[in-house]
Amino acid sequence: MNINNRVAFITGASSGIGKAIAKKLSETGCKVILASRDLKKLNALKNELVGESIVVEVDVSQTESVAKAFKKARVAFGKIDILINSAGVMPLTYLKNRHLDEWLQTIEVNVKGCLRCIHAALPSMISNKQGHIINISSVDGKEFYKGGAIYGASKSAIIALSKAMRMELSPDYNIRVTCIEPGTVDTNLRDSITDEELLNDKDYDNEDEPKLNANNIADAVLYALNQPENVNVNELLIKPTNKQ
Template identity: 40%
Template sequence: MGKLTGKTAVVTGASSGIGAAVAAYLAEEGANVVLAARREDKLEEVLSKIDGNSIAVVTDMAKKSDVDALAERAVETFGQIDIYVNNAGAVLGSRLQDGKTDEWDQMIDVNIKGVLYGINSALPGMLERSSGHVVNVASVSGQEVNKVGAVYSATKFAVRALSMSLEKELARTGVRVTNISPGQVDTEIASKPSDRKRLEPGDIARAVVYAVTQPDYVNVNEITVRPV
């Protein structure tokens, strides 16, 4: 029996990369898993490889109605949401002088508002039960800034700020909060070349599993995972 048997986890951005790995690792620990992303074909492909109780729900995290419907489907199917992994993210043009305001809007909508919508949809049930875990996947770009990533970094700084504030807000409620900041990960959205081996999606998934399988009185607030 896995450490998460009987628990239900929602994983956003689960159609590939980190999200797909997180969903698979949580399922291996016995969790019921609800996979969410926009690409139905990719979601179904990931779902077919997961053992255990799992469903896929096509979801655009930039749309509050979609995010609310995702939570409703999870509760209808499995009874409640115990773990919510805000992993969906957009990495687009971030240099301010390029003026790509449409791409900035998309990153803000997914990376910030999507996280807020996810928290809002799952938190009431967690508070009612005095139990639950919100995991926000940020980035080392939310700790350090370079000259070509202003807007993306700003969104990931925001995710870290939300995580830090939420942890304080929920102190002694029984609901835990973890912020995970990956370094360069070998996924389909990785762009710039690297002179060292990138992390694998499974490396981040193991960090998620570590955080959510701690005893109820242990709140792992911050994990940064970098390649050597």
């Protein structure tokens, strides 16, 4: 598939995996919509890109915000060919410590945010009888651990959602769906953890911990997008080589 001149909407584009994906797709000739809450970081990223791009402010936890962002994208480019659901939060917490607001925010962003963006992107893809939706899940959606119950549940939901999406959207509308499940990636995602007991139990500052970098995930996205039209890469589980 030639993705040159395809229009890609990328959530969470201001940092980490989303930022790396935006750079990679811009280099390949995609027209890129950079979406996140942080306009300052998005504008700085836009200045680094080689291809055509626009910046849209979006809070994926708010339905109206998502709708406005996609409307701006359609006005600018007329369509959405590719949706990258990369926005996410990871405030790990032990259940016994009852961080309810963080639990609900995790579901609001990681699950409902994904649904809001899919809802907004589908009309263009269905109308054009083509598209590719890439959901960034996590290995934590398959491999569970203490402190990761809510985050793992949110990422399990995305894995299940992606499978069901393929059943409904691929045969009738030629919309491909890929779920990418990274292991530990060297980003600031863990910075949102506030559970002091969990932080004392875990050594998140261990510089020897095997990690992927965000470009590894961007390469996986490009691999999935570049397959021929008759090929749908359903899932990609990616781990650091030296980590079980």
